Each structure stands twice: as structure tokens, then as C-alpha cells.
Amino acid sequence: MKKIIPLLILISLVGCATGPKTNVVMTFPTAPQDLTTTCPDLATVDPNTEKLSDVLNVVTANYSQYYECKVKVDAWIEWYNTQKSINDTVTK
């Protein structure tokens, strides 16, 4: 009995964890508002127009539209890569 008790004390040193079992949660980042709107459809030419200037206006507006959407897509790629690398610093 006298040999067992010190052994029991030794074993009991491992203890029982009474701390709160709190999960540390990182909130999912919210993307910038500008990126969450969809790209509009391309503008179309008035079907009855014969003026080349009208066509030019529509075509240049559509080019601008494309570049605006490109900016958004590029920003999404950058956003994802940045947020992923930030997330990796916490999870790895």
C-alpha cells in the first residue's frame, strides 16, 4: 500500500484539464462591396441606326465595360491569394 500511494500521486500529476474548451474561430473575411456586384451585359447598338458614330460609342463603352470587369476579376484573384496566405499563417 505504501508503495502504491506515491505511485498514485505521481500518476495524478498528469492532472485533469479544467480549462474551458473554447474553439478559436477566425471569421471568414468579407470581400469588398465593389467586387460583389456582377458585371452588366454589354451595350447593344440601336438596330435602326445607320450612324457609325453611334456604333463607335457603343463599342468604346463596351471596351470600357470589359476593362472594368477585368479590374474586378483581377481584384478577386488578388483578394483570394492574399486572404489565403493570411489564413495560412493562422492555420499552419
Place this chain on the structure above:
Amino acid sequence: MFSWIIQNALGTIPTWTWPALAGASFVINLLSGILSHLPQFKPWHYFIKPLSWVGILVGVFMYGGAGVTVIYQEALKEQQAKIAVAEQASTDANTAIKTKVVTRVQVIHDKQVIYKDRIKEVTKEIDKDCKFDKDASKILNDAAKNPIKDTK
């Protein structure tokens, strides 16, 4: 229920309680040894001795537990600090991206205004010499339509 008692009731007891309990139990254990030599207190000895052993065991066990808890809480704090830094970095990155998008879109809009002005300048000349065929405008409009929408 048991885990609730462990987490909420035992977790609130200060750490020093456990070595104090173990120490006190040890002293009682020694005293009970003395009591065993006194005939009038000998019956008490049989009761106090095992109780003191239980006190020592519980005290040491819970003190060990408190040590583990401290380690857990340190790890928790470390992780929380990491997350706070990451969340700040995430917010900063969002702000930087948002600023970049706004700036670039503004550049595109400014360019668009320039192109509109340039078209205005030459409208008379190009409309005088060129006529745009309606079939051409139909092809252009058809091409401008989103082909994915048709497949929905």
C-alpha cells in the same frame, strides 16, 4: 453534466487551493500517525488517515490539472493573438484592394469620357461618309449578347 461541473465549477477555483489541499492533507496524514499512538484517539486515526490520502491525491491531481489548464490557456491566447493579427491584415488587404479597384475604375471612366469627346469631334465627318448597315448592327448586337444566358 459532469463536464459542465468540471469546466464551470472546478475551473473557477483558484489554483493555489490544490497545493494547499495537498499540503494540509499531508500534515493531517502526519498528525494521524501521531494520533495512532494515543489510545483514546486511535479510532479517529482509521478515519482520518485514508481521508488525508484522498486529500493528497485530489490536491496533487487537481494541481496537475491546473498546470495543464495554464498550458491550454497560453496556447489559446497565442492563437487568439495570431487571429487578431490575421484579421487586421485581412481588413488592411481588403482596404488596399478596394482602393485599387476604385482607382482603376476611375481611370477607365476618365478614358471613356475622352473617347466620347473624340467621337463627338469627328461625328459629322464619319457619319457623312460612312453608313452603318442594319445587318451589321444586328450581327454586332447578337455578338454582344451573353451566349450563356441562352443556355439557361
